[in-house]
Amino acid sequence: MFYFNKVAELAASAMQSGLSLSSSSLRGLPFADLSRELSDKIDQLPIELNEYGYDPWGFDPNVLKTSMMTAAILYRHYFRAVSVGMNKLPPGRMLLVGNHAGQVAFDGMMVATAMLLETSPPRLARGMGEYWLATLPWLNVLMDRMGHSIGTPSTCAEMLNRDECVLVFPEGVRGMNKVYADAYQLQDFGLGFMRLALETNTPIVPFAVVGSEEQAPGIANLESVAAMLNMPAFPITLTWPLLGPLGMLPLPVRYHIEFGQAMHFEGDHNDEDDAISHKVDEVKDSIQSMLRRGLAERTSIFL
Amino acid sequence: MKRLLITGISGGQGRLLAKRLSEGWQITGVDRVPWEGAPEYVDVKTLDLRKKKFEDVLRKNRPDAVVHLAFVRHFRGSNELRHEVNVGGTRRLLNSCARYGVKQVVVLSSAYVYGALPENPMYMDEDGPLNVARNFPDIRDLAEVEGLVSSFLWKYPEISTSILRPVNTLGYYVHSAIGSYLGLDIVPTVTGFNPMLQFIHEEDVCEALALAIEKQLRGVFNVAGPGAVPLKTAIHEIGRRRLSVPEPLAHLIIRELFRFRVYDFPPAAMDFIKYPCTVDGSRFVEATGFKPLFSLRDVFASMA
DSSP: OHHHHHHHHHHHHHHHHTTOOOTTTTTTSTTHHHHHHHHHHHHTOOOOOOTTSOOTTOOOHHHHHHHTHHHHHIIIIISOOEEEOGGGOOSSOEEEEEOOOSSSOHHHHHHHHHHHHSSSSOOOEEEEEOGGGGGSTTHHHHHHHTTOEEOOHHHHHHHHHTTOEEEEOTTTHHHHTOOGGGTTOOOOOOSHHHHHHHHHTOOEEEEEEESHHHHSOEEEEOHHHHHHTTOSOOEEESSTTTTGGGGGSOOOOOOEEEEOOOBOOOSOTTOOHHHHHHHHHHHHHHHHHHHHHHHHHOOOSOO | OEEEEEETTTSHHHHHHHHHTTTTEEEEEEESSOOTTOOTTEEEEEOOTTSHHHHHHHHHHOOSEEEEOOOOOSSSSOHHHHHIIIIIHHHHHHHHHHHTTOOEEEEEOOGGGGOOOTTOOSSBOTTSOOOHHHHOGGGHHHHHHHHHHHHHHHHOTTSEEEEEEEOEEEOSSOOOHHHHHHTSSEEEEETTOOOEEEEEEHHHHHHHHHHHHHTTOOEEEEEOOSEEEEHHHHHHHHTOEEEEEOHHHHHHHHHHHHHTTSSOOOGGGGGGGTSOOOBOOHHHHHHHOOOOSSOHHHHHHTTO
16 A cells, blocks of 8 residues: 555655755765765656646655655665666656565655666656545645655546656555565455556556565554554554554665566456456566565575 | 627626627627626626526527626625526526527536545546535535536537636636635635645636637537646745644634635635646647646736
């Protein structure tokens, strides 16, 4: 579920507010170079802004520069992410589709950071948020300014039609809040992303994240508690809720992100579910095989 | 020369449109309020759409085209009056149009009919549901008017009927709810909300109406302006001071101020400064080649 990503990003931006100085005043401070690098990359984003500095959906690069800083620090120094396959990214519109894990959506954050820092030209990976996010004060604004949007199919289609890059996790909470026994086994994929790709003639870029499962291994998911609290999931991990809010911090695992070959699909986007799910399985297989390879090549969870 | 009837001609939009179409058309206008110093090229009749005499105008005049602008868009009067003028007036007008051989009808609705909801997609097209009545009963008459006009559109295929739904309209002549909101000395906003708002200049709306007439448009069309900015940017550009009010408090204050008619906006209008209500105007552009002349800066400058 993407909103965990949002909560993480909100926390990130709150943490960042102390650091949200211009890059010049950061000179000499730790992360000054990273801040400058991020800022340069954001300036290079191929996004057209209006005379007031916003894109049509409310994206504001200046907000992204400060709010992505914590993500960038996590990416480089905490998760020490290694990303490969960026040279295979197609130009123009694309739908990034990958595995979801780790209780809190740091995976979304890290993939978005990789798309900014590791690609040339940099791309803004736009997330599709839950409807109720729009009702939360500040968060709804932050989300828009960072380039994300409420996840309605028509907004997503419109973004793709305008050659944007949209990030989705078709497993949703089923993937993110699964228990560790199911680690790296892809859960059921929703079909919506494939219909949108067909409708807008968008290549799908599968990606695999290795590391996210170990950042917060799930012991159980108390669905009844979740229902009571009106939350989509209530995970139990080694540290949460045992250590309180501190227990939500991920373990310092190393992230490995692999972007696969872009996949082009053709067909009627209003086709029967059977026909669509056949195509979805191709994407799923591609992600699963990248995961298998990534796990086989990994020598250490933390190093 | 072909004959054109404009209802609500004494309003800002009516005056602009009369001027815009004065060369190719012989214009008659009706309004409840007189147009002092109306130019010679318009024949203004001061009468109420809801009265029998209005039908006489159509019978005698036999207009080729009708532009319907006579709507109560503010909340200063009672809901009953609003409903009677907007819905009752439209019904009467449409009946008369069918009876007296009008060939073309253009109705000025607004993008507000989609409603401002948290789950709204950005840039909604004309096929989207008209949700305004869901949370904003005070303006459900807008949706009812649209319902009347759409069924008229299907019932009389020989009459070119079109509905235009422009976004937030600002300018010197037109009095709009958004205009009076942004014209307040201190503009209240809801803490933690800052939705994207689309704006259009009144002259561009006038141009859109004229194009709908000239191109004999048929169907429902959003009319989008030069673009969208966050609400707070608009307030800043217009040069107003802003007051951020936490939501529960804002609701209470607005309700009380509205109750005592200090403030012209019902509490439900608050959704429009919290959630997006943006529309895709490409269908109208494709049908008419419409291009707004006024940029966002021009639109805001017209309010400063």
